[in-house]
Amino acid sequence: MVLASITCSAPVNIAVIKYWGKRDEKLILPLNSSLSGTLHQDDLKTTTTIVASEDYTEDAIWLNGKKEDINATRYQNVLKAIRSRATKLQDKKHCVHIVSINNFPTAAGLASSASGYCCLVYTLAQIYGVDGDISGIARIGSGSACRSMYGGFVKWEMGEKEDGSDSIAVQVQPESHWPEMNIIVLVVNDKKKETSSTDGMQKSAATSPMMKERCAVTVPTRMRDIEEAIKNKDFQTFGDITMKDSDDFHEVCATTTPAIYYLNDTSRYIMNLIHRYNKLSGSVKCAYTFDAGPNACIYLPEENVVEVLSLFIKHFPDQDLSTYYRGPKENVEKIQSYKPNEKLQSLFTPETTFASSLKYILHTKVGPGPQILSESESLIDNNTGLPK
Numbered sequence: 001m002v003l004a005s006i007t008c009s010a011p012v013n014i015a016v017i018k019y020w021g022k023r024d025e026k027l028i029l030p031l032n033s034s035l036s037g038t039l040h041q042d043d044l045k046t047t048t049t050i051v052a053s054e055d056y057t058e059d060a061i062w063l064n065g066k067k068e069d070i071n072a073t074r075y076q077n078v079l080k081a082i083r084s085r086a087t088k089l090q091d092k093k094h095c096v097h098i099v100s101i102n103n104f105p106t107a108a109g110l111a112s113s114a115s116g117y118c119c120l121v122y123t124l125a126q127i128y129g130v131d132g133d134i135s136g137i138a139r140i141g142s143g144s145a146c147r148s149m150y151g152g153f154v155k156w157e158m159g160e161k162e163d164g165s166d167s168i169a170v171q172v173q174p175e176s177h178w179p180e181m182n183i184i185v186l187v188v189n190d191k192k193k194e195t196s197s198t199d200g201m202q203k204s205a206a207t208s209p210m211m212k213e214r215c216a217v218t219v220p221t222r223m224r225d226i227e228e229a230i231k232n233k234d235f236q237t238f239g240d241i242t243m244k245d246s247d248d249f250h251e252v253c254a255t256t257t258p259a260i261y262y263l264n265d266t267s268r269y270i271m272n273l274i275h276r277y278n279k280l281s282g283s284v285k286c287a288y289t290f291d292a293g294p295n296a297c298i299y300l301p302e303e304n305v306v307e308v309l310s311l312f313i314k315h316f317p318d319q320d321l322s323t324y325y326r327g328p329k330e331n332v333e334k335i336q337s338y339k340p341n342e343k344l345q346s347l348f349t350p351e352t353t354f355a356s357s358l359k360y361i362l363h364t365k366v367g368p369g370p371q372i373l374s375e376s377e378s379l380i381d382n383n384t385g386l387p388k
């Protein structure tokens with residue numbers, strides 16, 4: 001008999017102060033605090049259904065249609081942590097079936113572990129009636145997942161306790177605070193297999209001479225300043241810190257032994273273009289940040305959206321804007337009819353254009369945290385217990 005069935009969704013987040021390095025590998029405790037924006041789930045999200053039933057003989061999980069090993073350490077750690085705090089189902093013999101899908105292709109190279117583990121933990125917490133903070137449980141699945149527990153701008157406090165009980169996510173500002181904030185993701189064409197974040201940060205923590213200063217001085221100062229900038233909706237400071245922290249993170253990777261390089265020529269071209277554009281404009285109009293891969297995430301206020309999109313489409317053209325640009329339809333026409341002012345003329349007449357360097361351009365906003373969905377959105381067939 002089915003005892004409970006719940007479907008939830010959870011967002012992706014993009015850090016502006018990067019988490020890189022652990023002080024405890026098992027509990028996933030970081031060497032520094034970090035801060036991110038939560039992306040809107042209309043464009044990017046994980047959806048997870050969990051069914052608890054007396055009929056199932058073992059726990060099982062399917063990701064994007066493929067059965068995965070539920071005995072993997074991180075899944076087991078999360079399941080144990082949730083079940084130890086359960087207020088429901090403890091007295092009933094049962095197992096759970098978990099089905100999870102992303103509404104964005106894994107091939108997009110966008111980190112799915114944050115939304116994935118956040119959604120898993122959030123949905124489990126509903127099934128088992130877990131009260132209080134659950135970001136600490138998402139953290140033991142994947143560090144950055146704890147920040148997806150809330151909408152808006154979210155910090156992950158590194159904490160100091162050995163048991164990790166104070167290493168949790170805290171909402172800095174809700175999504176309603178800065179509704180003008182947009183995010184453009186330039187999905188870069190790249191076939192290279194990258195070093196995983198988990199491996200990369202372990203090597204950096206052990207070998208990069210930059211880590212000490214970064215954790216002791218640079219990040220604490222930036223955390224304080226960027227929180228203040230978000231509070232004041234001060235995009236100049238926000239953008240400046242965001243780009244500096246991304247640059248430093250990639251410098252830490254480059255000074256790791258052996259060196260780790262996540263950026264490629266396209267990424268570097270984008271960085272350079274944004275610096276030239278901001279300089280010509282006389283202010284920070286948009287700010288890039290890059291994670292453990294070549295894709296550019298660009299934070300920018302609403303007023304600069306059409307200009308920035310036009311700039312990128314000029315340098316990275318494509319025949320069919322309707323599939324290349326994934327954002328509000330009304331922007332397509334605005335981009336096509338956009339004329340740069342005198343000052344920016346030179347930037348809009350590129351010497352070379354790079355067709356097919358980008359897979360596509362995704363345009364979204366800062367959005368809310370995890371959501372409980374209706375039974376009709378369930379991904380599990382209750383008759384078979386399998387993915388629909």
Ligand code: DP6
Binds near residue numbers: 017028
């Ligand atoms: C570069 O959270 O994927 O995206 O905790 O080992 O699962 P694990 O690592 P993960 O690392 C994310 C690193 C980053 C920066 C960030 O999101 O803060």
